Amino acid sequence: MPHVTNRRDFLSRWSVMPLIAAGGFGLTSQVASAQSTVQRVGGSKLKLSLNAYSFSKALNDHIKGRGPGMTLFDMLDFCAEQDFDAVDPTGYFFPGYPAVPTDKFINDFKRRAFQLGLDISGTGIRNDFCTPDKAARAKDVQHIKEWIEVSAKLGAPVIRVFATNQRSGKPEGYSWDEVASWMADDIRECADHGEKYGVIVGVQHHTYFLKTTDQMIKLLQLVDSPWCGLIVDTGCFLSADPYAEIETVLPYAVNFQIKEKLYGQESDTRVDLVKLFQIIQDSGYRGYIPIETLYLKNEVYDPEVRTKSFLKEVRLALAKTKESPPVASNDTRKSDHSEKL
Structure with missing residues (x-):
């Protein structure tokens, strides 16, 4: 045989x-x-989205009864007023999180977004796969699976997960490779569930465990699933040339978080948006580019003012970049269907 x-x-x-x-x-x-990489054709096409975390305080104020704050529906109205293409409603801000929202809430939210002409570019949840506690990781795997199903109901094509959300990063007594191995197994299980529901698992790298592009790529290759990719967080590249790092990982990008500054909240280095978007355009990336503003220490933060200001900068930068030419079909894509021949 x-x-x-x-x-x-x-x-x-x-x-x-x-x-x-x-x-x-x-x-x-x-x-x-x-x-492991995303095969793209047709040239770059970028669609602007807003990550809900930009309004984290106002959204949390409403959910936790600390005042009127802002609802997710209010955020939809704001996005429509600012003519975003899409919205990224982080799971934290749904009623009852970490429990899944009711189907009624999901459907009402989805209907309102449709009425306002807004796509849902993705969503995200909290998890920690860096812990050696296998039972804790299994609980987070189940949590992600439940929210993958929420994502499918919302029509969100990508769900953001973390390698870890703990600043302590790698646990003591374990090598990076040991942690990456069990982490890849957990993420792969989530990606397999995502395949059943048509939802891609996007790993947001932060800087706590995935500190370099080599580590980001190695983890994705260990996961080894077409239903897993990278959320490119432009504020979390630590080398002297973050633009080169971003360019390196773009073949793995399934979504973005475009931030105002390069090195996270403590840095005064503002991103060169023209340079960033030219790199993204040249890569042929097609999809959403959610923007996210963050509260910075010792400053007055008005999310509406900051978001409007950053969105204006983003649009001006995009207008100055040259779109990449259409990319011809290639033989690599044919191999993806080889089992059908």
Whole structure:
């Protein structure tokens, strides 16, 4: 009986054959397998979205009864007034989180977004896969699975998850590779569930465990699923050249968080939006680019004012960038359907 090669094995071998033929035996973590990168055609197309975390205090004030604050429906109205293409409603701000919202709330929210001409570009939840406590990780896997199903009901194509949301990062007594191995298993289980519901799992890297582009790419390759990719958080690249780092990981991007500053909340280095968007355009990325403003220490923060101001900067920068030319179809995409031949 002839040996049957499954799709994953075929693609993995196919993707490295040219390198082996060229003597490329010393493969690095930046060499992508065919199923790890996103194959794009048609040139770049960017759609503006707002990440709900920009209004975190106002949304939390309403949910926690600390005053009128702002509802998610108020945020939808704001996004329509500012002519966003989409909205990214973080799960934290749904009633009852971490429990899943009712179908009625989901459907009412989805209907209102549709009436306002807004797509739902994604959503996100809290989790921590860095802990050696297997039971705790299993609880978070279940949490993500439940919110994958919420995402599908919302029509959100991507759900954001963390490697960890703890600043302490890697637990003591374990190597990075050990932690990455169990983390990849957990994320892969979530991605398999995402496949059932048509929702991609996007890993937001932060800087707590995934500190370098090599580490980001290595984790995605360990997960080894076309239903998992990277949320490119532009405020969380730590090298002297964050733009080069961003360019390196763009083939893995499934969504973004575009922030005002390069090194997170404590930095005074504002992002060069023209340079950033030119890199994104040149990569051929097609999809949403949610923007996110953050409260900074020792400043008066008005989310509406800041969001309007940043959105204006973003639009001006986009107007100055040159769209990439359409990308021709390539043979790589054909291999994705090889099992059907």
